[in-house]
Structures are given as structure tokens and as C-alpha cells.
Amino acid sequence: MATTPAPERPPAGDTVSLPLRAAGSAEGRPRRRPPTLVRHLGVAVLFAVLLMLASAKLSAYRDYQLAELAAFVVAVAGLTVLIGLSGQISIGNGAFMAVGGYTGALLFLHLQWPLVAIVLAATAAAAVSGAVFGFAAARLRGPYLAGATLMLAVALPSLATRFQSVFGGDQGLGFYVNVPGFLGVNFSLSEWQAWFNCGIALIALVLLANLIRSRVGRNWRALRDDEVAASLSGLNVARLQVVAFVVSAACAGAGGVLLAVVDGTVSASVFALGLSIQLLTAAVLGGLGTLTGAVWGSALLVLVPTYLENVAQSHGMTQGTSSSVPIVAYGVVLIAVMLLFPSGIQGGLLRLIALGRRRPARNQQEKGSS
Amino acid sequence: MVEFLEFTLEGLSAGMIYAAIALSLVLIWRGTRVLNYAQGALAMFTSYIALEVIDRTGSYWLGFVVAIAAGLVIGAVVERTVIRPVANKPPLNAVIVTIGLLIGVEGLAGVLFTSNNRSFPPAFSITGLSIGSVALGITRNDIFTAVAVLAAAGLIAVVFQYTSVGLRLRATAFNARVARLLGVRVGRMLTLGWALAGLLGALAGMLVTPSTFLNPNSMDGIFVLGFTAAVIGGLESPVGAVAGGLILGVVLSYAAGYLGGEVVNLFGLAALMLVLMLRPSGLFSAAPARRV
Numbered sequence: 001m002a003t004t005p006a007p008e009r010p011p012a013g014d015t016v017s018l019p020l021r022a023a024g025s026a027e028g029r030p031r032r033r034p035p036t037l038v039r040h041l042g043v044a045v046l047f048a049v050l051l052m053l054a055s056a057k058l059s060a061y062r063d064y065q066l067a068e069l070a071a072f073v074v075a076v077a078g079l080t081v082l083i084g085l086s087g088q089i090s091i092g093n094g095a096f097m098a099v100g101g102y103t104g105a106l107l108f109l110h111l112q113w114p115l116v117a118i119v120l121a122a123t124a125a126a127a128v129s130g131a132v133f134g135f136a137a138a139r140l141r142g143p144y145l146a147g148a149t150l151m152l153a154v155a156l157p158s159l160a161t162r163f164q165s166v167f168g169g170d171q172g173l174g175f176y177v178n179v180p181g182f183l184g185v186n187f188s189l190s191e192w193q194a195w196f197n198c199g200i201a202l203i204a205l206v207l208l209a210n211l212i213r214s215r216v217g218r219n220w221r222a223l224r225d226d227e228v229a230a231s232l233s234g235l236n237v238a239r240l241q242v243v244a245f246v247v248s249a250a251c252a253g254a255g256g257v258l259l260a261v262v263d264g265t266v267s268a269s270v271f272a273l274g275l276s277i278q279l280l281t282a283a284v285l286g287g288l289g290t291l292t293g294a295v296w297g298s299a300l301l302v303l304v305p306t307y308l309e310n311v312a313q314s315h316g317m318t319q320g321t322s323s324s325v326p327i328v329a330y331g332v333v334l335i336a337v338m339l340l341f342p343s344g345i346q347g348g349l350l351r352l353i354a355l356g357r358r359r360p361a362r363n364q365q366e367k368g369s370s
Numbered sequence: 371m372v373e374f375l376e377f378t379l380e381g382l383s384a385g386m387i388y389a390a391i392a393l394s395l396v397l398i399w400r401g402t403r404v405l406n407y408a409q410g411a412l413a414m415f416t417s418y419i420a421l422e423v424i425d426r427t428g429s430y431w432l433g434f435v436v437a438i439a440a441g442l443v444i445g446a447v448v449e450r451t452v453i454r455p456v457a458n459k460p461p462l463n464a465v466i467v468t469i470g471l472l473i474g475v476e477g478l479a480g481v482l483f484t485s486n487n488r489s490f491p492p493a494f495s496i497t498g499l500s501i502g503s504v505a506l507g508i509t510r511n512d513i514f515t516a517v518a519v520l521a522a523a524g525l526i527a528v529v530f531q532y533t534s535v536g537l538r539l540r541a542t543a544f545n546a547r548v549a550r551l552l553g554v555r556v557g558r559m560l561t562l563g564w565a566l567a568g569l570l571g572a573l574a575g576m577l578v579t580p581s582t583f584l585n586p587n588s589m590d591g592i593f594v595l596g597f598t599a600a601v602i603g604g605l606e607s608p609v610g611a612v613a614g615g616l617i618l619g620v621v622l623s624y625a626a627g628y629l630g631g632e633v634v635n636l637f638g639l640a641a642l643m644l645v646l647m648l649r650p651s652g653l654f655s656a657a658p659a660r661r662v
Contacts, residue, residue: 155639337466338470339467
């Protein structure tokens with residue numbers, strides 16, 4: 001009964017992109033666009049070529065960062081779809097990354113499956129765990145869902161310390177991939193890791209992009225904007241929510257196994273609560289609900305900390321305190337973004353583009369009078 | 371049997387801490403509809419302030435008072451500076467702001483005090499009490515913890531129930547718009563709610579830190595369990611928060627005692643999911659009416 005924040009207002013994610021798209025069609029310029037799948041595949045192939053060229057030029061450390069970035073992009077993209085499109089929140093997607101990472105490492109160590117099969121299996125395992133959790137949590141809303149996912153993020157990694165013989169405890173499990181033979185002996189490992197991870201990330205992004213434009217994506221948006229209206233129009237709310245959880249968990253699982261490929265090891269400390277919070281941070285900073293935003297957010301996540309730490313150390317801070325500087329910066333940036341640009345980097349860029357085209361910026365700020 | 375008694379008392383004493391955190395979350399939730407994910411981090415920060423005061427002056431109680439006062443002030447400042455701008459925005463914005471605050475405060479503590487573990491003095495002796503030859507598994511400090519939390523909760527209950535400020539606080543939580551029409555300074559009430567929550571958080575930090583070490587992340591695990599306790603109790607209900615804290619404390623104490631310490635968080639998750647599957651809005655809140 002209190003002043004509940006109006007739930008009918010759409011979340012920040014799409015408020016900028018939607019009016020733009022609407023403006024395009026309203027001006028009566030029906031453009032013939034190629035089919036969605038073709039368009040997405042075209043963009044993906046373009047990026048694949050660019051990344052292949054880039055990874056050869058980059059240093060081994062940059063290749064490593066590229067591979068790490070790709071792993072985060074997959075996980076963050078899944079989370080941004082869950083929050084920005086289906087309107088559910090998860091502070092626990094790091095737990096699903098752990099499921100993916102450990103599944104991958106176990107298959108790698110005991111069954112020596114090929115890497116692609118391992119990634120598929122890890123994704124499937126995370127999807128199943130997402131389905132189980134999604135079913136259990138389908139009735140939860142808002143803060144209760146947040147609480148349940150938070151506890152999941154804290155509890156699941158402790159399995160690894162409980163069953164030391166299986167999961168290797170704090171030391172973790174090794175996951176040392178090799179460069180496949182057909183690339184020759186001189187091919188660098190980090191470049192191969194970058195190729196592999198970027199390839200998987202591009203595939204995941206194409207799949208997600210199509211899903212967003214499909215009926216499922218539209219139904220999610222309906223659900224997010226008004227659950228009651230969506231349910232009255234015949235949508236199965238609970239099933240859509242579980243599907244959203246499964247998709248986001250699968251992405252997190254794939255991200256987890258890719259991260260393991262980069263790190264060469266899987267251990268409980270990697271998948272601590274901080275990881276889940278980083279995923280959320282990246283999704284929000286990039287701009288919720290947009291896949292491009294997921295890329296921006298992940299890039300910040302991977303590149304900024306080392307940069308800031310170096311800056312702090314060059315200003316005479318010791319090792320012990322300088323490692324905290326990026327953390328402070330993250331916190332400040334998160335608050336500032338939420339107060340000043342709630343639609344994140346991608347929203348801000350779209351607004352800049354809109355300004356560049358000299359279109360009147362309509363409805364961009366939520367100035368609803370309540 | 372003796373073991374059972376020991377685990378129960380231990381659980382109740384730990385549950386008091388979860389109850390204090392849960393109560394502070396409920397205070398904030400009822401007033402501003404915000405879940406403060408930074409509650410644990412703020413408590414960690416006030417504990418650092420207390421430790422600095424204790425180290426400089428040698429007086430535990432001066433540090434205690436300073437920490438409580440700092441909690442009060444920080445809670446109010448946080449509400450005024452970063453929470454109020456997102457008050458009428460989508461709920462997710464407030465979630466992100468408090469998570470930003472959590473990260474920022476933990477980072478700031480790392481910069482100011484380094485990330486090393488520091489030990490924290492207890493208020494009273496931490497040698498175990500016993501009746502005759504039977505060890506009870508609790509200490510004088512545990513008893514102080516229980517008394518302090520119950521006293522604080524009782525004080526807040528009295529303020530809410532029997533004073534004019536309390537009536538205004540309740541009116542604000544019940545319906546801010548109507549309260550404002552009736553002349554309640556709603557903004558001040560929200561700030562006061564956050565300040566009281568900050569006080570409770572600081573108290574919880576002072577009470578729990580002697581049994582852990584103090585470092586920038588030392589309150590994370592305790593906050594998560596306090597949050598879980600609040601969700602189990604139902605976020606609307608202060609009584610539920612205390613009950614949720616005690617239930618969780620006892621369940622986790624049995625799990626740790628009989629099955630080993632690693633499974634504690636798994637049992638926390640299991641207890642939470644069990645309660646939420648039966649009652650999706652917690653034990654002590656009425657079924658929510660959905661607004662169309």
C-alpha cells in the first residue's frame with residue numbers, strides 16, 4: 001500500500017532504444033532489411049574476421065585478456081537478457097558459472113572429451129541447474145528472488161570445499177588446454193585461447209540476438225513491462241520466467257567453462273560472491289537488456305582494474321592498498337551511472353547517435369509525473 | 371543431549387547477530403522499499419572506526435559508542451545522498467546503487483586500512499561458561515551479544531509503538547502519501563529510518579567482529595545470512611526478522627555441529643528455499659496483494 005515504485009514503468013534498459021526504432025518507422029521509410037538471422041550472422045562473421053586479425057597482432061597478454069573478455073561477455077549477456085528482458089533479477093549467476101566450470105574441468109580430467117563437447121556439456125549442465133533453481137524460484141519476486149540467488153551464490157561454491165576429493169578443494173582442478181595439432185607447433189596458446197573463446201562468444205551472441213527478436217523475447221518484454229497484463233493475454237508467466245533462468249544459467253555455464261579455459265584451473269575462490277556481483281555490475285554499466293552493452297560492460301570489467309591499479313601504484317601507493325583502488329572506482333562508477341545515466345554505456349551511446357542525427361530526443365528520460 | 375544444548379545456545383547467540391542485521395534491513399525496507407546490500411559493508415566500516423578509536427585511546431567502550439554514533443550518521447548520510455535520488459525510479463536502480471555502495475565502501479576500507487586481517491577485542495571474556503562440569507558452549511560475550519541485540523530491538527519497538535516519532539515512522543512506512551498529507555515530514559522519517567538501521571548494523575558489527583577477523587570483506591558472509599533471515603521472516607515484519615534470525619542461527623548451528631562447518635551455507639540455502647517455496651513472501655508477512 002505504501003508508495004511502491006510504479007512497476008508499470010519499463011526498466012531503464014530499453015527506454016532509449018525503443019523510441020529510436022519507433023521513430024525510424026514512423027517517418028515512413030520502410031527499409032527492406034535482410035532476415036534477422038542473416039543480419040546477425042553477417043555481423044558475427046565480420047567480427048570473427050576482425051578478431052582473428054587482431055589476435056595475431058596483439059601481445060600474448062592482450063590475447064589472454066581478449067579470451068577473458070569473451071568468457072565474461074557470454075556470462076554477462078545471459079544476465080542482461082534475464083534482467084533487462086524478463087525483468088527478473090539474479091545476484092547469483094556466478095554459481096551457474098561455477099557449475100559450468102567444474103563440469104568442464106571434470107570432463108576434461110576424467111573423460112578427456114574434446115573441448116567443444118566439453119563446452120556444450122558444461123552449458124547443458126548449467127542449464128539444468130538453472131532449470132532446477134528456476135522452478136524452485138518461479139513464485140519469487142523482487143527482493144525475495146534477489147535473496148535466494150544471493151544465497152545460491154554463497155552456498156554453491158562451498159560444495160567444492162565440502163567434497164574435496166571430487167572438486168579439489170581450495171586448490172581446485174587443473175584445466176590445461178593445448179593448441180590443436182592442425183595449427184602447427186608454433187601457434188601460441190594465448191592466441192588459440194582467444195580464438196576459441198571469441199568464437200564461442202560470437203556463437204552465443206548470435207543465438208541470444210535471435211532469441212531476443214523471437215516470440216520468446218517479445219513475450220519476455222511483455223512480462224517485464226506488466227506481469228498481470230501479460231498473464232491476462234494468455235502468456236504462461238511461470239514458464240517464461242523459468243525459460244529465462246535456463247537461458248541465463250546456460251550462458252553463465254558457458255562463460256564459466258570459457259573462463260576455466262583461460263585460467264587453466266577451476267577453484268572455488270574464483271566463483272565467490274564477488275564474481276556474481278561483477279557480472280551484475282558489468283550488465284548494468286553496459287546497459288541492461290542490450291547485447292552490445294554486455295560487451296562494453298565486460299570490457300570495463302576486464303581492462304579497467306589492471307589499468308587503475310597501475311595508475312595507483314605509479315602514484316606511490318603500496319601493493320596492499322593499490323589493489324583496492326579499482327574496487328572503490330567500481331563502486332563510485334556504479335552509483336554515478338545509476339544516478340546520472342541509468343541506461344548505461346549503450347544507452348548513452350545511442351543517445352549521442354540520436355543527437356548526431358539531430359532528431360528530437362523524445363521520451364528519453366523517464367519524466368513520468370507520479 | 372549436552373551437545374544438543376550446546377549447539378542450541380551457540381545457534382541462538384549467532385542468530386542474535388543475524389537478527390540484528392535482518393532487523394536493520396526490515397527497517398529500511400518498510401520505509402523506503404530499498405534492500406540495502408551495503409548494510410554489512412557499512413557495519414564493517416564502523417567496526418574499523420571503532421578499532422581505530424580503541425587502538426588510540428585504549429577504551430573499548432569509547433570505541434563502542436563512537437561506532438554506534440558513526441552508524442547512525444552514516445545511515446542518514448547514505449539515505450540523503452545516494453538513496454533519495456533513486457527513490458521514485460525502478461526498483462533495480464536502488465539495488466544497483468546499494469551494491470555500488472557495498473563495493474565502494476569495501477574498497478575504501480581496503481585503501482584506508484589495508485586488506486590485512488586485524489583482530490578485534492570482545493567486550494567481555496570469551497572463555498566458555500559452564501554449569502558445574504557441563505560446558506554450555508557460550509561465553510559471557512555471547513550473553514552480552516544477546517542482551518545488547520534484544521535491548522536494541524526492544525528499544526526500537528518501544529519507540530515505534532509508544533512515541534510520537536514512532537507513530538510518524540509507522541505512518542510513513544504504511545502509506546507515505548497519506549502521511550505527507552497529514553503533515554508528517556516524510557523525508558525526515560526516511561532519513562531517521564536509515565539512521566536507526568545504521569545504528570543496528572554498527573551494533574551487529576561490534577558484536578560479531580570479535581569472533582571473526584576484521585577485514586574489508588569480513589561482514590559479507592554475515593550480511594548474507596542476515597539477509598536470508600530477513601527474507602525468511604518476511605521483509606515486512608520486525609518480529610519476523612528476529613524470529614528468522616534465531617531460526618537460521620539454530621538450524622545452521624545444528625548443521626555445523628553435526629555435519630561439519632563446510633555445509634553451513636548449503637543449509638542456509640536449503641532453509642531459505644524451503645521457507646520460500648511454502649511461503650514466497652516469508653513466514654511472517656501477509657500474502658501480498660498484487661496491484662493491477
